[in-house]
Amino acid sequence: MNSPDFETLASFRYQVRRFLRFSKDLLSSEDLTPDQYQALLAIRASSSKGSLSIRDLAEQLQVRHHSTVGIVDQLVLRAAVVREVAPDDRRKILLTLTPKGEEIVQRLAPPHHKELSRLCPEIIETLQRISAEK
DSSP: OOHHHHHHHHHHHHHHHHHHHHHHHHHHHTTOOHHHHHHHHHHHHGGGTSOEEHHHHHHHHTSOHHHHHHHHHHHHHTTSEEEEEETTEEEEEEEEEOHHHHHHHHHHHHHHHHHHHHHHHHHHHHHHHHHHTO
16 A cells, blocks of 8 residues: 555545544533434434334444343433334334434534535545555
């Protein structure tokens, strides 16, 4: 790997970290962790299916099952998520947003989208450099 490759990779990681810092600061004002928000967002995104299993949420969050259960426990305590036993498999737990969870996502998604839109030109430029380095 030559120097431009390192610069491009470092630039990409920096841009991702800038967005994650923005998100973490916004979420801390709401007393939410990034994992909790990502869980809410993943459950909301799966609403076309009606719900999301804990296993699928663990994959979305890229954390272990037991860590996902802890995140869900906190969201249940906040009345943002409900657990339901899957009708076709009693071993499977399905997650859905409550109206409060939906309100949280509806409130926090627009500033995240706006920040991504602001960062998008730099991110696209960096991704194009990565793609060109093949």
